[in-house]
Amino acid sequence: MTQPPAPAPSTPLSGPQKALHKLGLLRPIDLALHLPLRYEDETRIVKLRNVRDGELAQIEGVVTSCEVRAHGHRQLLVTLDDGSETCLLRFFSFYPSQQKALAVGQRIRARGEIKGGFGGLQMMHPSFKAATGALPTALTPVYPTVAALPQAYLRRAVLGGLERADLAETVPSDSLPANNLALAWSLRQALSFLHLPRPDVALVALQDPAHPAWQRLKFEELLAQQLSQLQAKRERARLRAPVLRVLRQPPSVGLPLHEQLLAALPFQLTAAQRRVSEEIMRDLARPVPMHRLLQGDVGSGKTVVAALAAAICMDAGHQCALMAPTEILAEQHFRKLIGWLEPLGVKTAWLTGSQKTKERRAALAQIASGEAKLVVGTHAVIQDKVVFKNLALAIIDEQHRFGVAQRLALRDKLIATGQEPHLLMMTATPIPRTLAMSYYADLDVSTIDELPPGRTPIVTKVVSEARRDEVIARISVQLAQGRQVYWVCPLIEESEVLDLRNATETHAQLSQALQGAGVGAAALQIGLLHSRMPVAEKKAVMALFTSGAMGVLVSTTVIEVGVDVPNASLMVIEHAERFGLSQLHQLRGRVGRGASASACVLLYSTGEAPRLGETARERLKAMVETGDGFEIARRDLEIRGPGEFLGARQSGAALLRFADLASDTVLLDRARQLAPLMLDQHPELAAQHIARWLGSKAQYLKA
Ligand code: ADP
Numbered sequence: 001m002t003q004p005p006a007p008a009p010s011t012p013l014s015g016p017q018k019a020l021h022k023l024g025l026l027r028p029i030d031l032a033l034h035l036p037l038r039y040e041d042e043t044r045i046v047k048l049r050n051v052r053d054g055e056l057a058q059i060e061g062v063v064t065s066c067e068v069r070a071h072g073h074r075q076l077l078v079t080l081d082d083g084s085e086t087c088l089l090r091f092f093s094f095y096p097s098q099q100k101a102l103a104v105g106q107r108i109r110a111r112g113e114i115k116g117g118f119g120g121l122q123m124m125h126p127s128f129k130a131a132t133g134a135l136p137t138a139l140t141p142v143y144p145t146v147a148a149l150p151q152a153y154l155r156r157a158v159l160g161g162l163e164r165a166d167l168a169e170t171v172p173s174d175s176l177p178a179n180n181l182a183l184a185w186s187l188r189q190a191l192s193f194l195h196l197p198r199p200d201v202a203l204v205a206l207q208d209p210a211h212p213a214w215q216r217l218k219f220e221e222l223l224a225q226q227l228s229q230l231q232a233k234r235e236r237a238r239l240r241a242p243v244l245r246v247l248r249q250p251p252s253v254g255l256p257l258h259e260q261l262l263a264a265l266p267f268q269l270t271a272a273q274r275r276v277s278e279e280i281m282r283d284l285a286r287p288v289p290m291h292r293l294l295q296g297d298v299g300s301g302k303t304v305v306a307a308l309a310a311a312i313c314m315d316a317g318h319q320c321a322l323m324a325p326t327e328i329l330a331e332q333h334f335r336k337l338i339g340w341l342e343p344l345g346v347k348t349a350w351l352t353g354s355q356k357t358k359e360r361r362a363a364l365a366q367i368a369s370g371e372a373k374l375v376v377g378t379h380a381v382i383q384d385k386v387v388f389k390n391l392a393l394a395i396i397d398e399q400h401r402f403g404v405a406q407r408l409a410l411r412d413k414l415i416a417t418g419q420e421p422h423l424l425m426m427t428a429t430p431i432p433r434t435l436a437m438s439y440y441a442d443l444d445v446s447t448i449d450e451l452p453p454g455r456t457p458i459v460t461k462v463v464s465e466a467r468r469d470e471v472i473a474r475i476s477v478q479l480a481q482g483r484q485v486y487w488v489c490p491l492i493e494e495s496e497v498l499d500l501r502n503a504t505e506t507h508a509q510l511s512q513a514l515q516g517a518g519v520g521a522a523a524l525q526i527g528l529l530h531s532r533m534p535v536a537e538k539k540a541v542m543a544l545f546t547s548g549a550m551g552v553l554v555s556t557t558v559i560e561v562g563v564d565v566p567n568a569s570l571m572v573i574e575h576a577e578r579f580g581l582s583q584l585h586q587l588r589g590r591v592g593r594g595a596s597a598s599a600c601v602l603l604y605s606t607g608e609a610p611r612l613g614e615t616a617r618e619r620l621k622a623m624v625e626t627g628d629g630f631e632i633a634r635r636d637l638e639i640r641g642p643g644e645f646l647g648a649r650q651s652g653a654a655l656l657r658f659a660d661l662a663s664d665t666v667l668l669d670r671a672r673q674l675a676p677l678m679l680d681q682h683p684e685l686a687a688q689h690i691a692r693w694l695g696s697k698a699q700y701l702k703a
């Protein structure tokens, strides 16, 4: 391993130094790997007489006037004369030092977009500097930065880093064919090429992702990621976990719990459910902690698979914990699991943040004594006070919705039990293949790729807000047939800027409209559920809707995951254009859970704009065209790119900076092949490579 970043010096850091730290640019290598965002052409001066409107140009001239206009918006107005024409430079914010640099008589170079017009030529907020010295001969790199970190300072720091960084080759020379483009250039060559462009290098070369310099960097980055994932996986494989295996028991003892559960279920498992259950069982029977993600579309039946895993764990005499990201979700699991397991004699404890002290104490005691074999709850399950007797399996629903800190806390908690328990994570947002091979390479993945039989596909319609009344009329029809309806509104933010019809208003409107329509009294109850309600109230509303007493549930996205009411057959999503694609798909999955035909109406509003934006249109189109969660995830990735896709999943993790999973699959494959060889045959080089690229971020990557 290379040296960890030097401890903060005792002298206070300057503003720019602090900014460098904030950007994670601590070590010389971090600076060297901080690559230009783009390049500016400062090699040429354009005469004002020859500029075109909208052109990005560098001009040079003498300041002939410089004044601060105080009325209206305060601004600094500077006139520059280059002998052919004058140009007005406008600054809306400026420091006294800048004002001084722009004093009358100064000769400066300004760079920005030219605006023509009746008032003459103008530049808004151009970058400028004193016109001294010769023009640069090569393109000037521009680095991603923040306000407190001036380009010139950052550029010096980066070039300093480039000089000092250890750029020794880490990719073993014998590991890839010599004619490999990705390795045609060394790391040092690639970095010099991009940080210090030579005069004869054109912009297209610098920005060409297929250029050997970029190929080398992308490959290095992907390799670092593969190495760290594989290393994490191998580290985990060295840990010990309890072996959870069901032994054949003599008939006098009776059937093991999981067999009893299977026999008691009101349905047969699908082939996919059986397959993933077997995958999980195989993992549990090994003395190595399971680290498995169970993915399956909404409604594919993950809960029963989790229950079977829990039963196997309890059969082996150990405790199992199940955690969900919200109290409503956790409670749903709790009800479902006790419905299945309590008749079979399993004692289940319930833990959340909102419960009464007395109740909580009782639960904690049962968990500590081992009387409660199954523990269900929110992240309260991993809090300090909770002491398990013999936890052996932790199941986490919608794992990506827990924060990084919570996931790290979970790890610590699990490890504190002495033996590392098995971990089963569940998600309804399938991970596209390329991501599964990269970010989640240290996870084993089980996929339920089949819905239980008897489901009718959901018909999805995109409807303009202008036809709201028709949609409301449709609700009455559903209610008259004894069906139930979800109406989802975007989150209440009380922001006047975002013209969102909030859930409260919609609730009032629907109540009135449906009352007028004279639908039967039993179906009339219209409930409201939003994120700001106290938990007890939320629960009461959910209970009414689940029981069927409530016909319509108006809600913000709190129903996003996990709610299971098979009688609900219509979902209306208001302002559908504001939701992400995966989120829309999750929401839609709340209907179509029974045998009756279900529909999803995506109400959109264009507001002031004449038409929907491009990406919003693509999202809604995708929703109409497919009901397949994998296809949705693939398109979501396409529309948003992996950065955003992952953003929702794991904030804090280092994203790929240079490689693009969609287009760099060849490099990704190479990196995947090389990683195990490198860990086996060149462990020091591998460690060096990981440290170089991931440095202090390694901790996050484990979460
Ligand atoms: P999700 O994967 O979205 O968590 P659930 O576990 O909530 O899905 O299951 C959705 C519904 O399907 C539940 O009502 C569940 O009881 C039911 N279900 C699960 N498996 C089957 C099956 N094999 N046959 C019929 N119904 C099933």
Ligand code: MG
Pocket: 302, 303, 561, 562
């Ligand atoms: Mg679920």
